[in-house]
Amino acid sequence: MSSVTSSWRKRRQAARTRRALDAAVARTSSPAMRDELLTLANSSQFSNLR
16 A cells, blocks of 8 residues: 555655646746746656656
């Protein structure tokens, strides 16, 4: 059962991270910061979050 719980927690954390990145991109006023956030969001670390 712990593997199911662990998987669920990872998916929940990934969803929170994706929402936080999406919100940060939406509210940034600097094109450079927007590009940095999009680069982070599209990195291999976060590519499987959607």
